[in-house]
Amino acid sequence: MSQQNISADAQPNVKYNQVGKSLTRTDAPGKAAGRTPYAGDYVMPGMLHMRVVRADIASAKLTRLDVTKARALPGVVCILTADDVAGREAATDIPGQTGQKRMDTDQQILVHERVKYYGEPIALIAAESRDVANAALELVEFDLEPIPGVYDPEEAMKPGSPIVQGIDNIVAEHKIRKGDPEKALAEADLVIENTFHTPFQEHAFLEPEVGLAWTDENEVVNIRVSTQVIEHFRAIADAIGVPHNKVRIRGALVGGGFGGKEDVTVEIYLALMAKATGRPVRLEYTREDSFVGHGKRHPFKLTYKTGVTRDGRITGMDVYILADSGAYVFLSPYVLLYGAVAAPGPYKVENLNVYAQAVATNNMFTSAFRGFGGMQACAAYEQQMDEVAKALDMDPIEFRRRNYLKTGEAISTGFVPPSAIWTEECVDKAWAALGEPTVSSDHIKIGQGIAAYQQSYGRLTFLHDTSECWVGVEMDGTVIVRSGVTDIGAGQISALGQIAVEVLGVTLENVVIYNSDSAVTPLAGTTTATRALYMTGNAAKMAAEAVRERLSERAAREFDVQVDQIHMAFNVVSVIDNPDKSMAFVDLVKICASEGIHRSELSMFRAPFSDYLNPETGQGQAHPDYVYGAQAIEVAVDTDTGEVEVLKSIAAHDIGQCINKAAVEGQIEGGTQNGQGYALSEEMLYEEGKLVTPSFSEYLMPTSMDMPKVQTILLESRSGLGPFGSKGIGEPALTPVAPAIANAVANAIGVRIFELPITPERIIKALKEKQAAN
Amino acid sequence: MPVEYELDIPQSLDEALNALASDNGSSVTPLAGGTNLIIDIRSRRERPARVVGLDYVSELRAIDCTSERVTIGSRTTVTDLLDSAEIAKAAPSLVDAARVFAGHMVRNAATVGGNIACGSPAADLVPPLMSLDAEVTLSSKSGSRTVALADYFTGYKQDVRNADELITQVAWDRLPEHSVNTFRKLGRRKGDAITVTGVALTVVVEDGVCQRARIALGSVGPTVFRARQAEALLEGKVLSNELFDAAARKAASESSPIDDVRASAEYRLHTIETLTRRLLTQAWARLA
Amino acid sequence: MSSPKKITLRINGVNETLEAPAHRTLLEALRDLGHVEVKCGCEKGDCGACAVSIDGVAVDSCLTLAWMVEGREITTVSGLGDIENPHPLQKSFSDLGAIQCGYCTPGMIMASKSVIDRNPNPTDDDIRVGLSGNLCRCTGYTKIFEAVQDAASVMRGEGDKQ
Numbered sequence A: 001m002s003q004q005n006i007s008a009d010a011q012p013n014v015k016y017n018q019v020g021k022s023l024t025r026t027d028a029p030g031k032a033a034g035r036t037p038y039a040g041d042y043v044m045p046g047m048l049h050m051r052v053v054r055a056d057i058a059s060a061k062l063t064r065l066d067v068t069k070a071r072a073l074p075g076v077v078c079i080l081t082a083d084d085v086a087g088r089e090a091a092t093d094i095p096g097q098t099g100q101k102r103m104d105t106d107q108q109i110l111v112h113e114r115v116k117y118y119g120e121p122i123a124l125i126a127a128e129s130r131d132v133a134n135a136a137l138e139l140v141e142f143d144l145e146p147i148p149g150v151y152d153p154e155e156a157m158k159p160g161s162p163i164v165q166g167i168d169n170i171v172a173e174h175k176i177r178k179g180d181p182e183k184a185l186a187e188a189d190l191v192i193e194n195t196f197h198t199p200f201q202e203h204a205f206l207e208p209e210v211g212l213a214w215t216d217e218n219e220v221v222n223i224r225v226s227t228q229v230i231e232h233f234r235a236i237a238d239a240i241g242v243p244h245n246k247v248r249i250r251g252a253l254v255g256g257g258f259g260g261k262e263d264v265t266v267e268i269y270l271a272l273m274a275k276a277t278g279r280p281v282r283l284e285y286t287r288e289d290s291f292v293g294h295g296k297r298h299p300f301k302l303t304y305k306t307g308v309t310r311d312g313r314i315t316g317m318d319v320y321i322l323a324d325s326g327a328y329v330f331l332s333p334y335v336l337l338y339g340a341v342a343a344p345g346p347y348k349v350e351n352l353n354v355y356a357q358a359v360a361t362n363n364m365f366t367s368a369f370r371g372f373g374g375m376q377a378c379a380a381y382e383q384q385m386d387e388v389a390k391a392l393d394m395d396p397i398e399f400r401r402r403n404y405l406k407t408g409e410a411i412s413t414g415f416v417p418p419s420a421i422w423t424e425e426c427v428d429k430a431w432a433a434l435g436e437p438t439v440s441s442d443h444i445k446i447g448q449g450i451a452a453y454q455q456s457y458g459r460l461t462f463l464h465d466t467s468e469c470w471v472g473v474e475m476d477g478t479v480i481v482r483s484g485v486t487d488i489g490a491g492q493i494s495a496l497g498q499i500a501v502e503v504l505g506v507t508l509e510n511v512v513i514y515n516s517d518s519a520v521t522p523l524a525g526t527t528t529a530t531r532a533l534y535m536t537g538n539a540a541k542m543a544a545e546a547v548r549e550r551l552s553e554r555a556a557r558e559f560d561v562q563v564d565q566i567h568m569a570f571n572v573v574s575v576i577d578n579p580d581k582s583m584a585f586v587d588l589v590k591i592c593a594s595e596g597i598h599r600s601e602l603s604m605f606r607a608p609f610s611d612y613l614n615p616e617t618g619q620g621q622a623h624p625d626y627v628y629g630a631q632a633i634e635v636a637v638d639t640d641t642g643e644v645e646v647l648k649s650i651a652a653h654d655i656g657q658c659i660n661k662a663a664v665e666g667q668i669e670g671g672t673q674n675g676q677g678y679a680l681s682e683e684m685l686y687e688e689g690k691l692v693t694p695s696f697s698e699y700l701m702p703t704s705m706d707m708p709k710v711q712t713i714l715l716e717s718r719s720g721l722g723p724f725g726s727k728g729i730g731e732p733a734l735t736p737v738a739p740a741i742a743n744a745v746a747n748a749i750g751v752r753i754f755e756l757p758i759t760p761e762r763i764i765k766a767l768k769e770k771q772a773a774n
Numbered sequence B: 001m002p003v004e005y006e007l008d009i010p011q012s013l014d015e016a017l018n019a020l021a022s023d024n025g026s027s028v029t030p031l032a033g034g035t036n037l038i039i040d041i042r043s044r045r046e047r048p049a050r051v052v053g054l055d056y057v058s059e060l061r062a063i064d065c066t067s068e069r070v071t072i073g074s075r076t077t078v079t080d081l082l083d084s085a086e087i088a089k090a091a092p093s094l095v096d097a098a099r100v101f102a103g104h105m106v107r108n109a110a111t112v113g114g115n116i117a118c119g120s121p122a123a124d125l126v127p128p129l130m131s132l133d134a135e136v137t138l139s140s141k142s143g144s145r146t147v148a149l150a151d152y153f154t155g156y157k158q159d160v161r162n163a164d165e166l167i168t169q170v171a172w173d174r175l176p177e178h179s180v181n182t183f184r185k186l187g188r189r190k191g192d193a194i195t196v197t198g199v200a201l202t203v204v205v206e207d208g209v210c211q212r213a214r215i216a217l218g219s220v221g222p223t224v225f226r227a228r229q230a231e232a233l234l235e236g237k238v239l240s241n242e243l244f245d246a247a248a249r250k251a252a253s254e255s256s257p258i259d260d261v262r263a264s265a266e267y268r269l270h271t272i273e274t275l276t277r278r279l280l281t282q283a284w285a286r287l288a
Numbered sequence C: 001m002s003s004p005k006k007i008t009l010r011i012n013g014v015n016e017t018l019e020a021p022a023h024r025t026l027l028e029a030l031r032d033l034g035h036v037e038v039k040c041g042c043e044k045g046d047c048g049a050c051a052v053s054i055d056g057v058a059v060d061s062c063l064t065l066a067w068m069v070e071g072r073e074i075t076t077v078s079g080l081g082d083i084e085n086p087h088p089l090q091k092s093f094s095d096l097g098a099i100q101c102g103y104c105t106p107g108m109i110m111a112s113k114s115v116i117d118r119n120p121n122p123t124d125d126d127i128r129v130g131l132s133g134n135l136c137r138c139t140g141y142t143k144i145f146e147a148v149q150d151a152a153s154v155m156r157g158e159g160d161k162q
């Protein structure tokens, strides 16, 4: 294991038996042995194979659709077109178990007449075999008459521009205002203005979207699917026109999500086809389907005006954010809101104006992606901090130090996060660990950079989020955890086990966790928004504590001591002051069983509920709480070729409290890869809305040869709202990576590239411009 | 159903050449490692009626090095090149290329013959082989012929091979003592990347004078090609930094790159120049 | 038009028979036979999720035709070990946190085995080069490098370094 990890304990005396350790995750051995069935690994007798026919022009009118030839192909069983789903739409708004009002963002299921983006589904094919389904795909004939489209959000806002959504293409707006930003900027010693561009990004989970659906003896449509959100069953039922209790989602361990399996993907197509054919149907996206079949990260354009005093204090800030929502709305309003709330970063800005707009275009629709708007904001505000420091001729860390938001101070929305704000600690530790820069040589220039961040965990509080978990003890002392939570690879379910065994004083080998069945496991909400540990972890802890309370009461009677004298750890129950008095956990359980003492509990955890933010000022509570941390990066830039090598990557995050240390480090290391790709190499290129990089040989995420060994520094303030004072790390892990790399590159070559990704090409161009200017 | 094709699995070179001769070879396609062909068939870029799998034609998988000449069978894989101590000595540029070629599994399958035959300007083994003055042997039922690799390609994915011919081997004369042979690939990332620009270089120096210069360029024209004018600037001269600048500029001017999703033509021209200069400078430092 | 034929594949030491047309890839054939531990991530050789070994050499099964590997020794990740008796790589991957979603893992372990088979004492750089055809979106590779080093030392008989 890496020894570099330093922890700054807030309460060094806290001792856990299971929590905080790098235990082998419950799901790992099965995955290593190839024994874990993923959604795509299930088959059923009589199963049909599906393919999706897609539009090959981004903005067009469907003038002819002829499926006769395809239908005539032997082995083709069913082809569905818009005519078969007349009058039905699919909801694309935030999935919820909360009953909050949804936005009006419904979308056609199959192209009826108007194609709005490249790859929009036109027809669904089901056939007896994959080969036949593939062949039928080529036999479906359709004509698309091009309609002028719009591919740039700024163009899309201009009068006379083609309309993609609503009356003016503007699908969302948010404002945040406090203090007197105009006055502050007018009176500032210095105002620095810069505009930053962030790109589309593909989630690139390794497991393409896949599912298997069938109708059971109760006329319930069952869907075994790779999803982050089993509670889409309601939206799916609405879309296919059945009551909510007639759709059951059975998840599986997910082969990566990152937000890309947060919206509905294959579910509605599967459900429609299972109903239409009465047979089990399977749909697996090809990689190219996946590239065009789910929403991407929103490209943002962010303009920052920062007013400062000569001695480096931010007096005011004005931020304009423009996001490309693509052809449909999906989660754009929420992503945009995250961006607006995060806009000033982890800094104290008393006079603030943020105006954010999301605009529809005929590009691929954009939606959830790890970091969810907050990371785009960070990509801009942390580069802006370096630019302002440069203008002030001040050390970038010193400039940050003068402006950090401190524990107990209010963020942009006026809300005071209830937990510790350890930005400064994280920055200092990460920077110190980076050490002295490697020496530059002839055409290799070395640079170092830092970025700090603020990222929420838990969903928007006006969504009134809840989560349930059930914990029970079997008669042989083994433990069962049941919760609807989906596990997208971060160890979500293993963490629930680790929490339950900590509380119950047993060991992780003795736990089995059942998850992600919308009909059977208690509904736990989504695995999104860095909420699974916070929400479901708390529910698991509450349930385990309730069971423990009853067991320890009985043990106290057995030993004739007070309840608070009972200690439970490693399958043994003992008396704290008299450890000789003890018994095996299983014996206590047997006593409880024979006396009818309830050995299980179903608990619901509720996040703080709030109203919607003030629409004019954006003031109020947006999220339950925030995570703070930093990334430090060293790069080598080849000035002949523009190639960038990341030499050192150091992450310091206050995660509140580790549940599984290796899993936390894993999130951070993986987030670093994702952020490094975003900063340097991942590029989705579109021509008139058509994706021209739809494969992993064109869309380039970092390989093993591109990644440095990531060094992680974990700080534990134990101040979070999650179980044992934990916060969350899923999204925060990624947030500061790209701006830290951008700052390191700017430091290396002495010129900033304001658009991500920082490709070799852009570096050469910037160097040439710099040379010409000198 | 267009994906379908017949598949022959010959057990010897004769059987393979016979299979290729059927239909006059018109829609018969050899299959080596399959790392291009399988993908091209699936995406319908290739629609062969008959495929001839070469896995069991063991004659074609060999590396033979004498003190005079190096011969590589066409079915030799990229991994075979990496594993050969003799190739490491005889063709450093080929090893440079093999090391940054695709990923491990593709290297285990991809062959030298397939890399040449696919005709891609981004084929990484071709600039090194061209810089070594390699010759390609083409064989059919009716006999064999040898073509200089530098004359093998006639246009983008066009070559002199007849449909019933198989590339059976590539061979070249070993380089003399005072020589440097290197390759530098520029991709959009370090691991498993398609080449944006590739430069292979051979410099032979005797008594301080450049006797032979070979500069073969990848991904900056419809085919891999030799920058013959740049080579001419160097040959017969006492090498110097000024000469390297001139040769590098010349190499760029001989290139005709295009814009694509990986890079612009402008960037390719820039890097052809900087990389050529760098390789020449480094070669000179090693020879001095 | 080609007709399917009956072929016999030797998978993890057991002969299995299926009807397959010429264009059937080894990946499709293995999954049709229930070897769903072999994953499909791209069908283009770009991701390595489908890696298996053939006579000890790791290849992408999506780029291999099933007919071409009749009679050869095909090994998938499940042929290396099982949950009770894991191969050192399976154990180190799972104990050291080198597995997150696990979708890349079957291919990653097969490629790692190939790295160690070729060089029992690999440097970090050997591992990097050996795994560059295996994409992972979850781990950032750091723990994978550690797991391969750890397994290599176990396989050299030095015990694990944890």
Ligand SMILES: Cc1cc2nc3c(=O)[nH]c(=O)nc-3n(C[C@H](O)[C@H](O)[C@H](O)COP(=O)(O)OP(=O)(O)OC[C@H]3O[C@@H](n4cnc5c(N)ncnc54)[C@H](O)[C@@H]3O)c2cc1C
Binding pocket: A697, B029, B030, B031, B032, B033, B034, B035, B036, B037, B038, B074, B075, B100, B101, B102, B103, B106, B109, B110, B111, B112, B113, B114, B115, B116, B117, B118, B122, B123, B124, B125, B165, B166, B167, B168, B192, B193, B194, B195, C044, C045, C046
């Ligand atoms: C993920 C991935 C990464 C890649 N990375 C690289 C890279 O970094 N550098 C690079 O150069 N290439 C790369 N390639 C492309 C490919 O691997 C190489 O071009 C490889 O050398 C092709 O060889 P093969 O044996 O697989 O050819 P095949 O796919 O079997 O055949 C390719 C073509 O050559 C013909 N052919 C094959 N053998 C012969 C012969 N003996 N005589 C006549 N014709 C023949 C075939 O008919 C076909 O048209 C990559 C491919 C993939 C999938």
Ligand code: FES
Binding pocket: C039, C040, C041, C042, C043, C044, C045, C046, C047, C048, C049, C050, C051, C060, C061, C062, C063
């Ligand atoms: S599925 Fe074979 S390499 Fe991706």
Ligand code: FES
Binding pocket: A206, A255, A256, A489, C098, C099, C100, C101, C102, C103, C104, C105, C135, C136, C137, C138, C139
């Ligand atoms: S663990 Fe998810 S792709 Fe590697």
